[in-house]
Amino acid sequence: MTRTSNPGTRNVLYELGFEDAAELTAKVQLAIRFNDLIDERGLNQREVAALTGMTQPKVSQLRRYKLQNVSLERVMQALVSLDQHVEIRVRKARRSDAAGISVAA
Template sequence: MTRKANPQGTDNVLADLGFDDAEELSAKAALAVKLNELIDKRDLSQTEAAAITGMTQPKVSQVRRYKLQNISLERLMQALVSLDQHVEIVVQPARRAHAAGITVAV
């Protein structure tokens, strides 16, 4: 994760801060927010969440603290599916008003 200069603001604060992988980090963060909401709603401990999602307790702890550098998008999506969520990936041409990229809607 390296930073680059980006003097003009965008819709992505991580891009504005200069992270090369800003789109992926934003997608991961959106999935982690939903995952954490589900863990809270079900009042699961980290150990219980790990057992349900197939993640280790330390990985669940990383998600809970939004330390997502070592967790793949796929792993986060699989964890959501294990908590009875439907994850849908849509690929479509980029619109002129929006550059090509990754968006997660939860």
């Protein structure tokens, strides 16, 4: 997680200078959905670990948004384990859009 200055964006992680801001943003958005699902279903961390194949400490990290040691792919797989459809779309950037990564969760 190296930091470089990139002022003037709409993403606070870019503005704080995180080179991996796009990936961190995607992980946060997916982790929010993951945590919402757990709350909606009233699951505890042990139950989530059993459903997702993750360890309980890894579930705890995700619950607390400690995302440094959790891959984007792992978060997506966890969502699939919770009966979610994760879709990745690649398209040409429009003039009104900057090239980059976005997640809708």
